[in-house]
Amino acid sequence: MPAITVTDIGKAFGSVRAVEKLSFTAEPGRVTGFLGPNGAGKTTTLRMILGLVRPSAGTALIGGRAYANLPSPLTTVGAVLEAAAFHPGRTARIHLLALCTAAGIPTGRVERVLELVDLAGAADRRAGGFSLGMRQRLALASSLLGDPPVLILDEPANGLDPEGIHWLRVLLRGLSAEGRTVLLSSHLLAEMEQTADDLIIISGGRLVAAGTVDELIGGRGGLEQTYLELLRGTR
Template identity: 60%
Template sequence: MEAPGLAVEGIGKTFGAVRAVDDLTFAVRPGAVTGFLGPNGSGKTTTLRMLLGLTRPSQGRALVGDRPYVDRPVPASVVGAALEASSFHPGRTGLAHLEVYAAQTGASRSRCRDLIEFVGLAPAAARRVGGYSMGMRQRLGLATAMLGDPPAIVLDEPANGLDPEGIVWMRGLLRGFAAEGRTVLVSSHVLGEVQHTVDDVVVIAHGRLVHASSLAELRALAVPETYVESPSPDALSAMCRDRGWVPRSDGAGVLVPGAPAAEVGAAAYAAGIELHQLASREPGLEDVFLRLTGGAT
């Protein structure tokens, strides 16, 4: 089956007086890993639930290819999803959990055994899920999502609870899915977790879209800064504004975005302003993410 694109179009959701998602529109393309990013409480999980037909939108629509997910005859064979690492019966074994869900996709028992081995849980296949760690539950959730060998994968915070080795394993797995032409959508509230994995990014805050682009375009938003300390901070700030720079306070010093350290130093020298520190700073993607989301956590 050809991988479908995923899309939400003007989607919104209100819970009482709370507007959880507000007129959100974006698309996810096949053959790429898309990071769905935003602080905790920004509306990511609610959006994914609407995409998968688990929550009814207050407005707009969500599409898997050309139709809603719930209109697919066997939805789990088109989109495999893992939204929570806690939606397991604690008394079932890992293998029994997969066998229960296999009936929804027509997967065989041998497929269940293959998947439990694929995600590294073969030694724990006969253990009750109630005794699994968070990382093990994440792996079991991924195996559940893969039962129908779907061409599209949707994962909500899949790195939660994984150790460093598990995170590297997950990265390789997602990259492999994309290389096979599958559509991969992965949510996270920490850009650092996914920046080595994703091709595209969709960033939301307070239920609204704040940025959507390739990862390369997001990187281009990282503007170099110069950090300066002076015993005359007011004079330093006035000098920066006279030069068209927009300084901002940063602890004991001043940050000057978009201005090379050499230019700031030369301007301060010409103005007779004493400097105690002068250093270039290269902001990372986390800085860009925090700026886009308004520093919300």
């Protein structure tokens, strides 16, 4: 299973440096939590890993290759960067079938991923009528179509109720237990504490801390307290 390796990556938009000399690794078989305040550079970093934004410096590699050089990117990496990338008039099933056809993925995967994300009962409803939580589930289903060994998820719990958040935690832990690499951005610190194995914390586009959840918390308080202390430079 491939790892995600980010080395001294940077991105400037004009005079604004969104990310600067950021390095970290997300390992197979583990959920790596990616934390930082709004504007910290998390989404820009994820987009650089996925080849959607060209780095100004450094590299972002998946299994030692840039995303653009992967021989089969759609069956190597599944990504959720937003929950609205679908035609509102299509049903969930038709949306997924269209993605399979475009990507050369066997259409038999559609029923499997609908079951995985608990959307089988809504598969023939138009996606435009879905709640935010259901759109998140559909986006996650799309990312799983190619049965990828790597998942990159930006705030996948947005719009999920507490039961849905618990379901997502169980799903992600199960996927990582299969050996997959899961890189997860979220603002839900208490949930991240229960879901992630490793944490990457950034602020102002720079690395603040990296390590396992147990290493960073160190038996003192929970993740929320640790996170705030790290951002303030008091830990």
